[in-house]
Each structure stands twice: as C-alpha cells, then as structure tokens.
Amino acid sequence: MKEKRISRREFIQQVGAAAGSTAILFLVAEETLADLAGTPKPVVEYDWTKHHYGYAIDTRKCIGCGRCVLACKTENKVPDGYYRTWVERYHVLKNGAVEIDTPEGGAFGFKEREGDGKVIKAFFVPKLCNHCVNTPCTQVCPVGASFRTPDGVVLVDSEHCIGCGYCIQACPYGSRFLHPELKIASKCTFCYHRITKGLFTACAQACPRGARIVGDFRDENSQLYKIVSNERVRMLKPELNTEPQVYYIGLDGVVV
Amino acid sequence: MHDITALGFLFPNEVHVHWGLMIVMYPYTTGLVAGAFIASSFYHVHGREELKPISRFALVAALAFLLFAMLPLLNHLGHPERAMNIMITPNFTSAMAGFGFIYSAYMVILLLEIWLVFRRDIVLLARSTRGLKRLFYSALTLWVYDISEEALAIDRKLTSILAAVGIPAACVLHGYVGFLFGAVKSNPWWSTPLMPVIFLLSAIVSGIAMLILMYIAIMRFRGEKADLDCLQTLVNFLWLFLIIDVVLEVLEILNLAYEKGEEWIVISQLLTKELFFSFFIGQILVCSVVPFFLLGYLVLVQPRGQGRRLRMLSGLSALLLLIQVFAMRWNVVIGGQLFSKSFRGFMDFHPEFLEKEGILASAVIFVLPFIFIYVFGKILPLWRPVDESEVPLPHRLPRSPHDVPRPPRVPESPVR
Numbered sequence: 001m002k003e004k005r006i007s008r009r010e011f012i013q014q015v016g017a018a019a020g021s022t023a024i025l026f027l028v029a030e031e032t033l034a035d036l037a038g039t040p041k042p043v044v045e046y047d048w049t050k051h052h053y054g055y056a057i058d059t060r061k062c063i064g065c066g067r068c069v070l071a072c073k074t075e076n077k078v079p080d081g082y083y084r085t086w087v088e089r090y091h092v093l094k095n096g097a098v099e100i101d102t103p104e105g106g107a108f109g110f111k112e113r114e115g116d117g118k119v120i121k122a123f124f125v126p127k128l129c130n131h132c133v134n135t136p137c138t139q140v141c142p143v144g145a146s147f148r149t150p151d152g153v154v155l156v157d158s159e160h161c162i163g164c165g166y167c168i169q170a171c172p173y174g175s176r177f178l179h180p181e182l183k184i185a186s187k188c189t190f191c192y193h194r195i196t197k198g199l200f201t202a203c204a205q206a207c208p209r210g211a212r213i214v215g216d217f218r219d220e221n222s223q224l225y226k227i228v229s230n231e232r233v234r235m236l237k238p239e240l241n242t243e244p245q246v247y248y249i250g251l252d253g254v255v256v
Numbered sequence: 257m258h259d260i261t262a263l264g265f266l267f268p269n270e271v272h273v274h275w276g277l278m279i280v281m282y283p284y285t286t287g288l289v290a291g292a293f294i295a296s297s298f299y300h301v302h303g304r305e306e307l308k309p310i311s312r313f314a315l316v317a318a319l320a321f322l323l324f325a326m327l328p329l330l331n332h333l334g335h336p337e338r339a340m341n342i343m344i345t346p347n348f349t350s351a352m353a354g355f356g357f358i359y360s361a362y363m364v365i366l367l368l369e370i371w372l373v374f375r376r377d378i379v380l381l382a383r384s385t386r387g388l389k390r391l392f393y394s395a396l397t398l399w400v401y402d403i404s405e406e407a408l409a410i411d412r413k414l415t416s417i418l419a420a421v422g423i424p425a426a427c428v429l430h431g432y433v434g435f436l437f438g439a440v441k442s443n444p445w446w447s448t449p450l451m452p453v454i455f456l457l458s459a460i461v462s463g464i465a466m467l468i469l470m471y472i473a474i475m476r477f478r479g480e481k482a483d484l485d486c487l488q489t490l491v492n493f494l495w496l497f498l499i500i501d502v503v504l505e506v507l508e509i510l511n512l513a514y515e516k517g518e519e520w521i522v523i524s525q526l527l528t529k530e531l532f533f534s535f536f537i538g539q540i541l542v543c544s545v546v547p548f549f550l551l552g553y554l555v556l557v558q559p560r561g562q563g564r565r566l567r568m569l570s571g572l573s574a575l576l577l578l579i580q581v582f583a584m585r586w587n588v589v590i591g592g593q594l595f596s597k598s599f600r601g602f603m604d605f606h607p608e609f610l611e612k613e614g615i616l617a618s619a620v621i622f623v624l625p626f627i628f629i630y631v632f633g634k635i636l637p638l639w640r641p642v643d644e645s646e647v648p649l650p651h652r653l654p655r656s657p658h659d660v661p662r663p664p665r666v667p668e669s670p671v672r
Binding site: 140160164172175177178 | 274
C-alpha cells in the first residue's frame with residue numbers, strides 16, 4: 001500500500017491531457033458516426049432551396065367521401081387505427097352545441113345522422129399535418145430526428161427517432177402518432193416522395209372535388225398561390241403562432 | 257355555450273395515453289433525489305448541525321434513487337437502444353435533450369461528494385480487512401490512504417463546495433422536468449411558467465418526507481433512538497416547503513378558473529370528474545390538508561417528551577406527503593393526457609398490472625433503490641463514521657502522511 005504524492009501541477013496536466021484527448025476523440029467519433037449514418041445522395045435535378053410547399057383545403061367543397069384517407073393509407077402504409085390525414089364532420093345545433101365525429105377518420109364515409117330537427121348547419125373539415133414553420137414538434141425532439149426541410153416539409157428520421165413521444169405531446173393538432181410496429185413517431189409527410197417529383201400528394205390526387213390543393217408557394221402560377229392570394233383563408237389555432245402552412249377556405253369558428 | 261359532456265370528441269390519433277406510469281415514476285424518482293440532496297445540503301452547506309445525523313444517509317438515498325432514475329425512461333422509449341442519441345446528437349431546443357448531460361453531471365457531483373464524505377471510513381476499512389474485502393475497499397480508496405487531519409480538512413472543504421454546487425445542479429435536475437411539461441403550449445394543463453417551480457418544491461417535499469419516514473423506520477428497526485432535534489428540524493422544513501408548494505399548485509388552478517379561457521371547458525371537467533378522486537380527495541384533502549395540520553401542530557406546539565408523538569405524527573405526515581407528491585405527478589402527467597387537444601372530449605387511463613409499463617414494473621423500479629441502500633449499508637456505515645476504537649491499533653493513524661504500514665499478521669478483529 002504505497003502512498004503516491006502527486007503535485008497540483010501534475011494533476012492539472014493529467015486532467016488536461018485526459019480532457020483534451022477525450023474532446024479530440026469525440027470530434028473524430030462524430031465524423032465517423034456521421035459517415036456511418038450515411039449522407040443522403042442529393043437528387044440531381046431537384047433543388048430543395050427553390051421550393052416552399054404548402055396546402056389549401058376548401059371546406060365548402062368537401063363531401064366527406066373519405067377517399068383521401070384511404071389513398072393516404074394505401075400510399076404510405078399507415079397502420080390500422082392511426083391516421084396521417086382524416087376528415088371531421090361538424091353538426092351545429094340550434095342550442096349552440098356542436099357535434100363532431102370522425103368515424104375511422106372518415107375513411108369509409110359517414111353514416112347519416114338521425115334527423116331530429118336540431119341541426120342548423122353541417123360541414124366536413126379535412127385535416128392533416130400542418131407542416132408549421134414555427135414547429136412545436138421539431139422544437140421538442142431531443143435527438144433532432146424530427147426536422148423541417150428547406151422546402152417546408154416537416155419529416156421524421158425513422159432511423160434516428162428514439163420513440164420518446166415528446167413530439168406527439170407537443171403537436172397542438174393531433175397530427176402525430178406512435179407507429180405501433182416501428183415504435184417511432186409518424187405523421188403526414190406531404191407525400192414528400194411524390195411532391196419532389198412534381199406529383200400531387202395521394203390525398204389531393206384522390207379528392208374527387210378538388211377540395212385539397214397541394215402546391216408550391218414559390219410558384220406564382222400554382223393554384224395554391226392563387227388561392228392564398230385571392231380567397232379569405234385561415235389556419236388552425238393561429239393564436240399558438242405555429243405558423244401552419246395549411247390554409248382553409250370557409251373555416252367556421254366552431255372548428256377545433 | 258358548448259356542451260361538451262355530450263360530445264366526447266377526440267382527434268383520431270388520440271387513442272391512448274402515451275406517457276403512462278413510467279413517466280409518472282421518473283419525475284417522482286428524480287424528485288426524491290433532489291429533495292434528499294437538498295436536505296443533506298442544509299447540513300453540508302448551511303451548517304445546520306441538527307441535520308448531521310441524516311446527512312450521510314440522505315446522500316446515499318439520493319444516489320440510490322439517481323442510479324435507477326433512468327430505468328423508467330428506458331422502459332418507455334420506443335427504441336431504448338438508441339437512447340444515447342440524446343448525447344450524441346442532442347437537439348438543444350428540447351428540454352429532454354438536457355437529460356443526458358444534466359444526469360451525468362449530477363451523478364459525477366453526487367458520487368464525488370459521497371466518496372469524499374465516506375473516504376475516511378473506506379480507508380479505515382481497507383486497512384483493517386483482508387483478502388477480497390481488502391481489495392475491494394482498497395480499490396474504493398482509489399489508492400489514496402491519507403486520512404491525516406489536513407487531508408480530512410481538505411475533504412470537508414471540497415464536500416461543502418460540491419454540496420453548494422450540487423444545490424443548483426439538483427434544482428436543474430428536477431427543474432428541467434417541470435420545464436419539459438411547462439413549456440408545451442399545446443397542453444394548457446401543463447403549460448405554465450410555474451411548472452418548474454411546482455415540480456421542484458414538491459420534489460423537496462417528497463425528499464424530506466422520504467428521509468423522515470426512512471429515518472424513523474430504520475432507527476426503529478435498529479432499536480436505536482431517532483435524534484429528536486434532527487427530526488424536528490426536518491419537520492420544520494417539510495411544513496414550510498409544503499405550504500409554498502400547495503399554495504403554488506392551487507394558485508395555478510385559481511388562475512385558470514378565474515381567466516376562464518377556452519381550456520377551462522376541459523380543465524374544469526377534468527378536475528371535477530376524471531381527476532376528482534385523485535386531485536380533490538387524494539392530493540388536496542387527505543394528503544395536503546391533513547399533513548398541513550399535523551405538521552403545523554408539530555411545528556407550533558413542538559411536543560417533546562419521549563418523542564413518541566413527534567415520531568408518529570411526522571411519520572404519518574411523511575407517508576401522506578409521499579402519496580401527495582405521487583398524486584401530483586399523476587394528476588399532471590396523466591391528467592394532461594386525459595383530454596383531447598380539441599378540448600372537446602376525454603379518454604380513460606387504466607394501467608394494467610402486468611403490462612410493460614404497468615403497475616408491477618413501477619413497483620419494481622420503486623423498490624430497487626431501497627435494496628441498493630440496504631446493500632450499501634452492508635458495505636459502508638450509513639449513520640455514523642467508523643469508530644476509531646473499533647479499528648485494530650496498528651491501523652488507526654499513519655505515523656506520517658507518506659507512511660502507511662502493512663498490517664501485521666494478527667487474527668482479524670471485527671470492525672463493526
């Protein structure tokens with residue numbers, strides 16, 4: 001049991017050396033890890049800094065057929081019981097009460113409500129992820145798996161997500177869910193794999209009435225640009241300042 | 257006026273409560289850590305001599321709960337094998353990203369402080385044991401055997417510094433959880449600047465309550481007398497923190513009720529229906545009002561004598577307050593998920609006994625720290641430092657700081 005005396009200088013030198021080498025190790029490790037994670041190959045003809053995708057919904061046109069929900073489910077393999085997009089039905093009654101329902105997200109349409117003479121007005125409101133500019137969901141992701149692309153789409157890196165569920169709590173619109181098999185956060189991706197190739201999102205493609213319009217705000221010839229420039233539009237929960245990029249025409253005050 | 261009781265509308269993705277029992281257990285556990293540590297710091301930093309009897313134990317209790325604090329989180333994650341991502345690629349706008357760094361930093365502070373506090377005992381035990389035990393204790397000494405007065409004085413100085421640094425660290429360790437909830441604007445039951453303060457205060461309440469309960473129970477078990485001055489001081493602090501904590505909790509709700517914003521539609525129903533039992537009856541009436549009067553009696557009247565009344569009433573209050581803080585965590589975490597983000601409907605939450613994040617798992621996670629404390633107590637003395645007279649003569653003090661003799665081959669005498 002020999003006792004070793006170490007001077008203060010020696011101690012500081014040793015700690016400094018240890019700290020320095022650890023720091024260098026971390027820097028090297030980060031580079032190696034980034035390489036291992038894989039840097040995605042850029043799509044040659046597509047420049048994501050030149051687009052800003054958005055969405056418009058004309059609630060006056062929606063008939064609640066639910067084809068959009070089915071199209072999305074098929075295109076994106078959305079698990080049963082969860083929805084990347086859905087349709088809500090509103091009945092405003094004479095006494096001021098509001099009935100809202102969304103049976104299976106509206107995927108198979110809606111059963112007619114029993115007539116009791118109480119309904120003043122009724123309408124459908126399709127919903128999806130708003131791909132907010134001031135996203136509360138990417139703000140709270142602890143690992144940066146949830147992120148916003150330069151072309152305005154909020155996505156989740158499925159290889160990186162740890163499934164903590166914080167983003168699901170933070171979304172004010174109920175757009176996110178935990179994928180029951182993959183155990184990661186999942187939501188509408190604006191069919192990123194389609195719109196970056198100039199196609200429509202599955203839901204907009206399927207809508208028989210053209211109630212759903214996906215487009216590029218930067219393209220002044222797009223229908224989306226014309227809508228937000230000419231119509232009276234409103235977003236959901238604007239007071240939260242999330243700056244949603246889904247604009248509604250004919251959004252009634254009772255819509256949640 | 258919207259009548260939502262007839263509605264029951266939930267967004268279609270709101271199918272179940274995502275953050276269940278595990279996320280109730282986590283702040284409960286780290287709360288106990290912060291509370292026990294701060295109670296110990298009243299002695300180490302502020303020099304409250306009355307708290308000396310529990311100062312060592314409080315540190316070990318804090319460590320015990322800290323060691324297992326990660327378990328509920330790992331159990332909850334969808335991909336626990338990717339958990340290190342929060343330290344490799346942290347997104348610093350997220351309060352949750354702070355977890356890895358805060359937890360590690362606090363663990364270092366706590367381990368260092370415990371090592372310094374117990375160092376003298378470890379050295380004495382290293383000297384007076386043989387074989388495998390000797391190897392173990394020697395390793396714990398980090399091969400430094402200097403326990404001269406000057407060395408111990410340095411230990412004490414470092415301990416006070418660590419304890420002082422540890423107080424804000426403990427506040428951040430638990431405060432960030434409060435911020436994690438308090439900064440979620442989508443949830444009006446969570447979103448309030450008071451949340452980190454409420455979490456921290458109830459953490460201190462639970463920590464002191466746990467110390468009181470364990471102190472009384474363990475002293476009883478060992479057949480020893482609990483130090484009444486120590487107990488009375490703990491009771492005084494507990495009453496004080498209880499008052500501030502409950503005032504803030506109630507203030508938050510009064511504010512919501514008065515402002516009657518849109519969220520009051522759901523929150524009023526949440527409190528009067530879904531959370532009626534766990535909030536009004538549990539958290540407030542039985543577990544806050546009753547301990548308030550019991551502790552108030554003990555603080556203002558200060559009955560002494562044999563200390564029987566002090567022990568019984570403080571033990572009962574401590575037990576009720578441990579339940580109160582659990583109820584508070586439940587009401588905040590689960591309660592905030594029982595209503596839809598549409599503010600138009602509610603859902604149920606019924607944890608199962610045997611499910612992955614169920615009651616059994618929570619019970620096991622809660623019990624593990626106590627087992628750790630028990631095992632720790634077998635290795636190092638939790639209550640009193642190793643008595644010099646119990647250590648065989650040649651091993652007591654070094655002749656000089658540089659000279660540590662090898663123990664002669666004499667039969668081993670019992671140390672404790």
